[in-house]
Amino acid sequence: xxxxxxxxxxxxxxxxxxxxxxxxxxxxxxxxxxxxxxxxxxxxxxxxxxxxxxxxxxxxxxxxxxxxxxxxxxxxxxxxxxxxxxxxxxxxxxxxxxxxxxxxxxxxxxxxxxxxxxxxxxxxxxxxxxxxxxxxxxxxxxxxxxxxxxxxxxxxxxxxxxxxxxxxxxxxxxxxxxxxxxxxxxxxxxxxxxxxxxxxxxxxxxxxxxxxxxxxxxxxxxxxxxxxxxxxxxxxxxxxxxxxxxxxxxxxxxxxxxxxxxxxxxxxxxxxxxxxxxxxxxxxxxxxxxxxxxxxxxxxxxxxxxxxxxxxxxx
Ligand code: NAP
Ligand code: GLV
Numbered sequence: 001x002x003x004x005x006x007x008x009x010x011x012x013x014x015x016x017x018x019x020x021x022x023x024x025x026x027x028x029x030x031x032x033x034x035x036x037x038x039x040x041x042x043x044x045x046x047x048x049x050x051x052x053x054x055x056x057x058x059x060x061x062x063x064x065x066x067x068x069x070x071x072x073x074x075x076x077x078x079x080x081x082x083x084x085x086x087x088x089x090x091x092x093x094x095x096x097x098x099x100x101x102x103x104x105x106x107x108x109x110x111x112x113x114x115x116x117x118x119x120x121x122x123x124x125x126x127x128x129x130x131x132x133x134x135x136x137x138x139x140x141x142x143x144x145x146x147x148x149x150x151x152x153x154x155x156x157x158x159x160x161x162x163x164x165x166x167x168x169x170x171x172x173x174x175x176x177x178x179x180x181x182x183x184x185x186x187x188x189x190x191x192x193x194x195x196x197x198x199x200x201x202x203x204x205x206x207x208x209x210x211x212x213x214x215x216x217x218x219x220x221x222x223x224x225x226x227x228x229x230x231x232x233x234x235x236x237x238x239x240x241x242x243x244x245x246x247x248x249x250x251x252x253x254x255x256x257x258x259x260x261x262x263x264x265x266x267x268x269x270x271x272x273x274x275x276x277x278x279x280x281x282x283x284x285x286x287x288x289x290x291x292x293x294x295x296x297x298x299x300x301x302x303x304x305x306x307x308x309x310x311x312x313x314x315x
Pocket of ligand 1: 071072073074093101145146147148149150151168169170171172183200201202203204206207228229230254255278279280281282315
Protein backbone atom coordinates (compact mmCIF):
# COMPACT_ATOMS: atom_id res chain seq x y z
CA UNK A 1 0.00 0.00 0.00
CA UNK A 2 1.29 3.51 -0.86
CA UNK A 3 2.63 5.39 2.11
CA UNK A 4 0.94 8.69 3.04
CA UNK A 5 2.65 11.79 1.77
CA UNK A 6 4.28 14.46 3.91
CA UNK A 7 4.66 17.66 1.88
CA UNK A 8 7.53 19.90 2.98
CA UNK A 9 7.89 23.63 2.45
CA UNK A 10 10.76 24.70 4.66
CA UNK A 11 14.28 25.75 3.72
CA UNK A 12 13.68 25.82 -0.06
CA UNK A 13 13.43 22.93 -2.51
CA UNK A 14 17.20 22.33 -2.32
CA UNK A 15 16.69 21.18 1.28
CA UNK A 16 14.34 18.33 0.27
CA UNK A 17 16.98 15.57 0.01
CA UNK A 18 18.18 16.48 3.49
CA UNK A 19 14.62 16.35 4.88
CA UNK A 20 14.07 12.99 3.12
CA UNK A 21 17.27 11.58 4.64
CA UNK A 22 16.43 12.75 8.16
CA UNK A 23 12.84 11.45 8.01
CA UNK A 24 14.13 8.09 6.73
CA UNK A 25 16.71 7.94 9.55
CA UNK A 26 13.92 8.72 12.02
CA UNK A 27 11.88 5.79 10.64
CA UNK A 28 8.91 7.95 9.58
CA UNK A 29 6.34 5.90 7.66
CA UNK A 30 5.71 8.64 5.12
CA UNK A 31 6.84 9.61 1.67
CA UNK A 32 8.47 13.03 1.89
CA UNK A 33 7.81 15.23 -1.15
CA UNK A 34 8.33 18.88 -2.02
CA UNK A 35 5.43 21.29 -1.60
CA UNK A 36 5.21 22.24 -5.28
CA UNK A 37 5.84 18.77 -6.75
CA UNK A 38 3.29 18.58 -9.62
CA UNK A 39 3.36 14.76 -9.52
CA UNK A 40 1.85 14.61 -6.02
CA UNK A 41 -1.86 13.80 -5.91
CA UNK A 42 -3.38 16.26 -3.37
CA UNK A 43 -5.56 13.41 -2.05
CA UNK A 44 -2.44 11.46 -1.01
CA UNK A 45 -1.20 14.20 1.32
CA UNK A 46 -1.79 13.40 4.99
CA UNK A 47 0.78 15.70 6.60
CA UNK A 48 2.56 18.95 5.81
CA UNK A 49 5.63 20.56 7.38
CA UNK A 50 5.55 24.22 6.42
CA UNK A 51 6.83 27.74 6.92
CA UNK A 52 4.85 30.47 5.14
CA UNK A 53 2.62 28.40 2.82
CA UNK A 54 0.77 30.41 0.16
CA UNK A 55 -2.70 31.33 1.43
CA UNK A 56 -5.41 29.06 0.06
CA UNK A 57 -3.16 26.01 -0.51
CA UNK A 58 -3.72 24.02 2.70
CA UNK A 59 -7.50 24.01 2.29
CA UNK A 60 -7.06 22.24 -1.08
CA UNK A 61 -5.58 19.09 0.51
CA UNK A 62 -8.70 16.97 1.15
CA UNK A 63 -7.05 14.24 3.28
CA UNK A 64 -4.80 16.50 5.36
CA UNK A 65 -4.66 15.34 9.01
CA UNK A 66 -1.97 17.47 10.69
CA UNK A 67 -0.16 20.72 9.84
CA UNK A 68 3.33 20.84 11.36
CA UNK A 69 4.79 24.34 11.62
CA UNK A 70 8.51 24.28 10.96
CA UNK A 71 9.00 27.02 13.60
CA UNK A 72 7.72 27.65 17.12
CA UNK A 73 5.74 30.68 15.98
CA UNK A 74 3.05 29.79 13.46
CA UNK A 75 1.91 33.30 12.51
CA UNK A 76 3.24 32.71 8.98
CA UNK A 77 0.69 29.89 8.70
CA UNK A 78 -2.30 31.32 10.57
CA UNK A 79 -2.36 34.46 8.40
CA UNK A 80 -3.96 32.30 5.68
CA UNK A 81 -7.64 33.36 5.71
CA UNK A 82 -8.59 29.91 4.33
CA UNK A 83 -6.58 27.94 6.90
CA UNK A 84 -8.52 24.73 7.67
CA UNK A 85 -9.12 25.41 11.37
CA UNK A 86 -10.41 21.92 12.16
CA UNK A 87 -6.99 20.38 11.39
CA UNK A 88 -4.48 20.39 14.27
CA UNK A 89 -1.65 22.86 13.74
CA UNK A 90 1.42 21.80 15.72
CA UNK A 91 4.15 24.28 16.75
CA UNK A 92 7.79 23.18 16.57
CA UNK A 93 8.60 22.73 20.23
CA UNK A 94 11.63 20.45 20.34
CA UNK A 95 13.56 20.52 23.64
CA UNK A 96 16.55 21.73 21.62
CA UNK A 97 14.56 24.75 20.41
CA UNK A 98 14.00 26.01 23.95
CA UNK A 99 17.63 25.24 24.88
CA UNK A 100 18.89 27.26 21.90
CA UNK A 101 16.59 30.15 22.72
CA UNK A 102 17.70 30.09 26.35
CA UNK A 103 21.32 30.23 25.23
CA UNK A 104 20.66 33.12 22.83
CA UNK A 105 18.74 35.10 25.46
CA UNK A 106 21.49 34.46 28.02
CA UNK A 107 24.10 35.66 25.50
CA UNK A 108 22.03 38.74 24.64
CA UNK A 109 21.44 39.69 28.29
CA UNK A 110 25.11 39.18 29.17
CA UNK A 111 26.22 41.17 26.13
CA UNK A 112 23.97 44.05 27.23
CA UNK A 113 25.15 43.93 30.84
CA UNK A 114 28.79 43.69 29.73
CA UNK A 115 28.38 46.35 27.01
CA UNK A 116 29.69 44.04 24.30
CA UNK A 117 28.61 46.32 21.46
CA UNK A 118 30.78 49.14 22.82
CA UNK A 119 33.75 46.78 23.02
CA UNK A 120 33.19 45.49 19.46
CA UNK A 121 33.00 49.04 18.08
CA UNK A 122 36.17 50.00 19.95
CA UNK A 123 38.03 46.97 18.66
CA UNK A 124 36.95 47.70 15.07
CA UNK A 125 38.48 51.18 15.52
CA UNK A 126 41.59 49.75 17.27
CA UNK A 127 40.69 51.97 20.25
CA UNK A 128 41.54 51.13 23.89
CA UNK A 129 38.16 52.27 25.24
CA UNK A 130 38.63 51.50 28.94
CA UNK A 131 35.44 51.50 31.07
CA UNK A 132 34.27 49.85 34.25
CA UNK A 133 31.69 47.09 33.97
CA UNK A 134 28.70 47.42 36.24
CA UNK A 135 26.43 45.84 37.46
CA UNK A 136 26.63 42.09 38.17
CA UNK A 137 23.91 39.51 37.51
CA UNK A 138 22.56 39.45 41.10
CA UNK A 139 22.11 43.22 40.88
CA UNK A 140 20.22 43.00 37.57
CA UNK A 141 16.53 42.23 37.11
CA UNK A 142 15.64 40.59 33.80
CA UNK A 143 11.96 40.79 32.87
CA UNK A 144 10.76 38.20 30.37
CA UNK A 145 7.54 38.91 28.49
CA UNK A 146 6.11 35.48 27.64
CA UNK A 147 6.88 32.57 29.94
CA UNK A 148 5.97 29.73 27.58
CA UNK A 149 8.13 26.95 26.15
CA UNK A 150 10.95 29.40 25.30
CA UNK A 151 10.55 32.04 27.99
CA UNK A 152 10.48 29.58 30.90
CA UNK A 153 13.70 27.93 29.72
CA UNK A 154 15.43 31.31 29.32
CA UNK A 155 14.21 32.30 32.80
CA UNK A 156 15.74 29.17 34.38
CA UNK A 157 19.09 29.69 32.62
CA UNK A 158 19.29 33.34 33.71
CA UNK A 159 18.39 32.34 37.27
CA UNK A 160 21.21 29.79 37.23
CA UNK A 161 23.64 32.64 36.43
CA UNK A 162 22.37 34.61 39.40
CA UNK A 163 20.14 37.16 37.64
CA UNK A 164 16.98 38.30 39.37
CA UNK A 165 14.26 37.12 36.98
CA UNK A 166 10.66 38.22 36.68
CA UNK A 167 8.16 37.20 34.01
CA UNK A 168 4.92 38.41 32.53
CA UNK A 169 2.35 36.11 30.94
CA UNK A 170 -1.40 35.91 30.51
CA UNK A 171 -1.73 33.35 33.30
CA UNK A 172 0.34 33.08 36.49
CA UNK A 173 3.35 30.74 36.51
CA UNK A 174 5.20 28.77 39.17
CA UNK A 175 8.88 28.76 38.18
CA UNK A 176 11.34 28.44 41.02
CA UNK A 177 13.02 31.74 41.79
CA UNK A 178 11.04 33.65 39.17
CA UNK A 179 8.46 36.23 40.20
CA UNK A 180 5.39 35.88 38.01
CA UNK A 181 3.24 38.82 36.90
CA UNK A 182 -0.01 38.01 35.10
CA UNK A 183 -2.28 39.86 32.71
CA UNK A 184 -2.83 43.50 31.86
CA UNK A 185 -3.44 44.45 35.50
CA UNK A 186 0.12 43.53 36.50
CA UNK A 187 1.89 44.65 33.34
CA UNK A 188 2.99 48.10 34.49
CA UNK A 189 4.42 46.80 37.79
CA UNK A 190 6.36 44.20 35.80
CA UNK A 191 7.69 46.82 33.36
CA UNK A 192 8.75 49.18 36.14
CA UNK A 193 10.81 46.43 37.81
CA UNK A 194 12.73 45.23 34.72
CA UNK A 195 16.27 46.44 33.95
CA UNK A 196 16.62 44.21 30.92
CA UNK A 197 13.37 43.50 29.08
CA UNK A 198 13.18 40.36 26.92
CA UNK A 199 10.26 39.81 24.53
CA UNK A 200 9.32 36.18 23.93
CA UNK A 201 5.66 36.73 23.15
CA UNK A 202 3.84 35.13 20.20
CA UNK A 203 2.53 37.31 17.36
CA UNK A 204 -1.13 38.03 18.13
CA UNK A 205 -3.37 41.08 17.67
CA UNK A 206 -2.71 41.94 21.36
CA UNK A 207 1.09 41.85 21.00
CA UNK A 208 1.30 43.68 17.66
CA UNK A 209 3.41 46.84 18.10
CA UNK A 210 3.70 46.26 21.85
CA UNK A 211 7.39 47.28 21.91
CA UNK A 212 6.76 50.96 21.22
CA UNK A 213 6.74 54.34 22.95
CA UNK A 214 3.72 53.79 25.26
CA UNK A 215 5.39 50.69 26.72
CA UNK A 216 8.84 52.31 26.85
CA UNK A 217 7.30 55.17 28.86
CA UNK A 218 6.50 52.59 31.57
CA UNK A 219 10.13 51.46 31.87
CA UNK A 220 12.89 52.86 34.08
CA UNK A 221 15.30 55.12 32.25
CA UNK A 222 18.17 53.07 30.84
CA UNK A 223 16.38 49.72 30.55
CA UNK A 224 17.94 47.41 27.94
CA UNK A 225 15.81 45.52 25.42
CA UNK A 226 16.00 42.11 23.71
CA UNK A 227 13.40 41.14 21.11
CA UNK A 228 13.37 37.53 20.01
CA UNK A 229 9.59 37.28 19.52
CA UNK A 230 8.50 38.72 16.16
CA UNK A 231 9.29 41.88 14.23
CA UNK A 232 5.59 42.77 14.15
CA UNK A 233 5.79 43.30 17.92
CA UNK A 234 8.21 46.22 17.65
CA UNK A 235 8.13 49.73 16.21
CA UNK A 236 11.73 50.11 15.12
CA UNK A 237 11.53 53.91 14.84
CA UNK A 238 10.33 54.08 18.46
CA UNK A 239 13.18 51.82 19.57
CA UNK A 240 15.76 54.02 17.85
CA UNK A 241 14.16 57.17 19.30
CA UNK A 242 14.16 55.60 22.79
CA UNK A 243 17.85 54.65 22.37
CA UNK A 244 18.72 58.19 21.27
CA UNK A 245 16.80 59.63 24.24
CA UNK A 246 18.60 57.12 26.58
CA UNK A 247 15.22 55.77 27.67
CA UNK A 248 16.64 52.49 26.41
CA UNK A 249 20.33 52.00 27.16
CA UNK A 250 20.90 49.40 24.42
CA UNK A 251 19.05 46.71 22.48
CA UNK A 252 19.57 43.34 20.84
CA UNK A 253 17.04 42.60 18.08
CA UNK A 254 16.80 39.26 16.31
CA UNK A 255 13.51 39.87 14.49
CA UNK A 256 12.28 42.61 12.18
CA UNK A 257 9.04 43.57 10.48
CA UNK A 258 10.93 43.44 7.18
CA UNK A 259 13.46 40.59 6.96
CA UNK A 260 16.18 40.91 5.82
CA UNK A 261 16.50 44.36 7.42
CA UNK A 262 16.81 46.69 4.38
CA UNK A 263 20.22 48.02 3.30
CA UNK A 264 21.00 51.40 4.76
CA UNK A 265 18.48 51.13 7.61
CA UNK A 266 19.73 53.16 10.62
CA UNK A 267 19.38 50.06 12.81
CA UNK A 268 22.41 48.52 11.07
CA UNK A 269 24.80 51.14 12.38
CA UNK A 270 23.32 52.35 15.66
CA UNK A 271 26.12 52.20 18.26
CA UNK A 272 23.89 50.71 20.96
CA UNK A 273 21.86 48.33 18.83
CA UNK A 274 22.92 44.78 17.99
CA UNK A 275 21.21 43.23 14.97
CA UNK A 276 21.10 39.46 14.46
CA UNK A 277 19.44 37.81 11.43
CA UNK A 278 16.53 35.87 13.03
CA UNK A 279 18.80 33.11 14.30
CA UNK A 280 17.93 32.95 18.00
CA UNK A 281 16.53 29.43 17.85
CA UNK A 282 16.38 27.30 14.74
CA UNK A 283 16.82 23.60 15.51
CA UNK A 284 18.67 21.67 12.79
CA UNK A 285 16.58 19.75 10.25
CA UNK A 286 17.64 16.41 11.75
CA UNK A 287 16.18 17.39 15.13
CA UNK A 288 12.97 18.77 13.61
CA UNK A 289 12.48 15.69 11.40
CA UNK A 290 12.98 13.33 14.35
CA UNK A 291 10.46 15.34 16.38
CA UNK A 292 7.86 15.39 13.60
CA UNK A 293 8.40 11.66 12.91
CA UNK A 294 7.65 10.97 16.56
CA UNK A 295 4.49 13.10 16.42
CA UNK A 296 3.32 11.39 13.21
CA UNK A 297 3.70 8.02 14.95
CA UNK A 298 1.70 9.35 17.92
CA UNK A 299 -1.02 10.63 15.59
CA UNK A 300 -1.17 7.30 13.74
CA UNK A 301 -1.69 5.58 17.14
CA UNK A 302 -4.59 7.93 17.81
CA UNK A 303 -2.80 9.91 20.55
CA UNK A 304 -3.36 13.63 21.09
CA UNK A 305 -0.52 15.87 19.89
CA UNK A 306 1.23 18.36 22.20
CA UNK A 307 1.86 22.04 21.46
CA UNK A 308 -1.05 22.57 19.14
CA UNK A 309 -2.08 26.10 18.18
CA UNK A 310 -5.19 27.32 19.98
CA UNK A 311 -7.32 29.31 17.53
CA UNK A 312 -9.34 30.98 20.30
CA UNK A 313 -6.21 32.17 22.18
CA UNK A 314 -4.32 33.03 19.01
CA UNK A 315 -1.09 31.19 19.91
P1 NAP B 1 4.41 29.71 23.93
O1 NAP B 1 4.89 28.46 24.59
O2 NAP B 1 3.07 29.73 23.28
O3 NAP B 1 4.45 30.88 25.03
C1 NAP B 1 3.89 32.13 24.81
C2 NAP B 1 3.90 32.91 26.12
O4 NAP B 1 3.42 34.23 25.87
C3 NAP B 1 2.99 32.30 27.18
O5 NAP B 1 3.60 32.38 28.45
C4 NAP B 1 1.74 33.20 27.13
O6 NAP B 1 1.04 33.29 28.36
C5 NAP B 1 2.38 34.53 26.81
N1 NAP B 1 1.42 35.45 26.20
C6 NAP B 1 0.74 35.32 25.03
N2 NAP B 1 -0.06 36.38 24.81
C7 NAP B 1 0.12 37.20 25.87
C8 NAP B 1 -0.44 38.45 26.24
N3 NAP B 1 -1.33 39.09 25.46
N4 NAP B 1 -0.05 39.00 27.40
C9 NAP B 1 0.84 38.36 28.21
N5 NAP B 1 1.41 37.18 27.92
C10 NAP B 1 1.05 36.60 26.75
O7 NAP B 1 5.46 30.18 22.82
P2 NAP B 1 7.03 29.86 22.72
O8 NAP B 1 7.25 28.53 22.12
O9 NAP B 1 7.65 30.16 24.04
O10 NAP B 1 7.48 30.92 21.63
C11 NAP B 1 7.23 32.31 21.80
C12 NAP B 1 7.50 33.06 20.52
O11 NAP B 1 8.90 33.14 20.31
C13 NAP B 1 6.98 32.39 19.24
O12 NAP B 1 5.61 32.62 19.05
C14 NAP B 1 7.84 33.06 18.18
O13 NAP B 1 7.21 34.23 17.73
C15 NAP B 1 9.11 33.42 18.93
N6 NAP B 1 10.26 32.61 18.46
C16 NAP B 1 11.29 33.25 17.86
C17 NAP B 1 12.39 32.52 17.45
C18 NAP B 1 13.60 33.20 16.86
O14 NAP B 1 14.46 32.51 16.33
N7 NAP B 1 13.70 34.51 16.98
C19 NAP B 1 12.42 31.13 17.62
C20 NAP B 1 11.34 30.52 18.23
C21 NAP B 1 10.26 31.27 18.66
P3 NAP B 1 0.32 32.00 29.02
O15 NAP B 1 1.45 31.07 29.41
O16 NAP B 1 -0.38 32.55 30.20
O17 NAP B 1 -0.56 31.40 27.97
C1 GLV C 1 11.33 31.09 14.54
O1 GLV C 1 11.22 32.27 14.47
C2 GLV C 1 10.34 30.25 15.12
O2 GLV C 1 9.20 30.70 15.33
O3 GLV C 1 10.66 29.08 15.39
